[in-house]
Amino acid sequence: MIPDRGARVNTEKGTLLVKSLERANVGVAVLDEWRRVAYANPAFAKQLNLGEPVQLVGTSPLDSWTHSAAEGQASLLKRRLSSDAASTLALRVGPQRATTLYLCAGIGARRLIISLPDWPLTEDVSRTPISWLDPLTELGNRLMYDNQVRRWARLERDTYFPAVILLDLDRFKQVNDTLGHAIGDELLKLVAKRMRSTIRESDMLVRLDGDEFAILQNESVQPDSAEAVGARLVELMQRPFLIEGHQINSSASVGVAIRGHGTRKAEELLKHADLALYEAKRLGRSRLCFFDPQLESRALARRNLELDLRRALGLRQFSLLYQPQKSISGNRISGFEALIRWDHPSRGRVSPVDFISLAEEIGEIHPIGEWVLKTACRQATTWDSQLSVAVNISPVQFENDDIVNVVAKALETSGLAPERLELEITESTLLGDSDEVMRRLWGIKAMGVSIAMDDFGTGYASLSYLNSFPFSKLKIDRTFLQQAEHSPRSKALMKAILSMGESLGMATVAEGVETLDQYEELSRGGCTTAQGYYIARPMAPEAIEEYLRSSRPTSLTLVK
Incomplete structure (x- = not known):
């Protein structure tokens, strides 16, 4: 049989092409239909600092090529590989080393990748190596x-x-x-x-x-x-x-x-x-x-505070105080709000104002918030069954579904009845992905837990949120009460909020009640609950029994 001369020529060309690629200074790799390496020449493996070419075959670029790359570069490579469009990408492959990848347009199910040799990092900035460019x-x-x-x-x-x-x-x-x-x-x-x-x-x-x-x-x-x-x-x-x-x-x-x-x-x-x-x-x-040099010293102080905050939970430096909430119509204590305190061995007592926002920023609010919820539920089980406990929940805690599980677990492990737990959220909780937040709020409410809107009236969209979720309580910000004593306009706003709460079937809690006059004015306005120094200051859990015993009139006692 006479050999097919055309087939022989094509085979020779293919062999010559492979030999040329094996000796080339330009890196070449081919991805198969599953976006895995089907071929890579020695230059490609060397330029990406990946060992022998044969070791690359069958691997995913996202697993091997990005070992020295920044997170942003790895994410960008993933997006570029998911598209068949041609593009370039500067990829860090080691200390002070980078190579530039050319992702050619997809050819059928395959993809050709070309890498240029590393440019030397010279001091002549008039030259612009392609590896110095953001693609x-x-x-x-x-x-x-x-x-x-x-x-x-x-x-x-x-x-x-x-x-x-x-x-x-x-x-x-x-x-x-x-x-x-x-x-x-x-x-x-x-x-x-x-x-x-x-x-x-x-x-x-x-x-x-x-x-x-x-x-x-x-x-x-x-x-x-x-x-x-x-x-x-x-x-x-x-x-x-x-x-x-x-x-x-x-x-x-x-x-x-x-x-x-x-x-x-x-x-x-x-x-x-x-x-x-x-x-x-x-x-x-x-x-x-x-x-300003003061920013550096402030940053160092913040860094030290951050380190101390990350250790505080493990070192058991947090504690809870409880401030009573009094039912005005019933003239009795109806529950307590849990307030976190941080007692540091050298800093002394650190105000929540100084560490809560930092905890939110660095992600520590999740373990801290979970500890607060579990501790408050457990300690509330020692109170009379008519008493509720209110716990503040950070907007950051509502950023994922885990908050629903955290609440359920706190109730389960403590044995607290769900109707005795009240979660206080601020309007800022609802400003992000409101659909997801609403879904989580409904999930918690379905357990029987009450949801209160804290600092009501300080935001710009509170009324729209009242229409979209059945809050059980409105906590009126203390500034309204303080201003109502000196401003007829603020006094009218306070009355309007109390009237609205009554019309919607929501309890109203006035914060910052400090005088008898304020308390009586709230009573005349139809406010249901008062909280503040006039009622009592925040107290340690072991002081609650004596406080309830001395409060008059009250028939509440702690469970023995």
């Missing part, structure tokens, strides 16, 4: 930033004042969560475009990570130049963005650090700019702040 925004990336800072460090002199202007979008996570990552990516591109309009030719613009950008000013009259650019950035980011029919009203916080203005070394500029950025967010977001 999404086409700005510089963290590698470019690090390279520039090394250059600044060698140029430090008394007359050289480089600056870092750090920008972070406010509430960017909400855009991704509500509109999707594709819209979030488009927003980042538009942010980059607006930022380009603020810089001079000598400035450098980089995307550090996620929604965090930095402008590096090399030679400027400081602090005037940084202040002008920072203020312009704040103003630009307040303008709406229009993306695929969605109007996104965003904003940004900006922090600035300048060498010679509280910062001695170039390596400290980013850390100090970040402290200034945190201060801008703390002061209300959408503003510009400059680094």
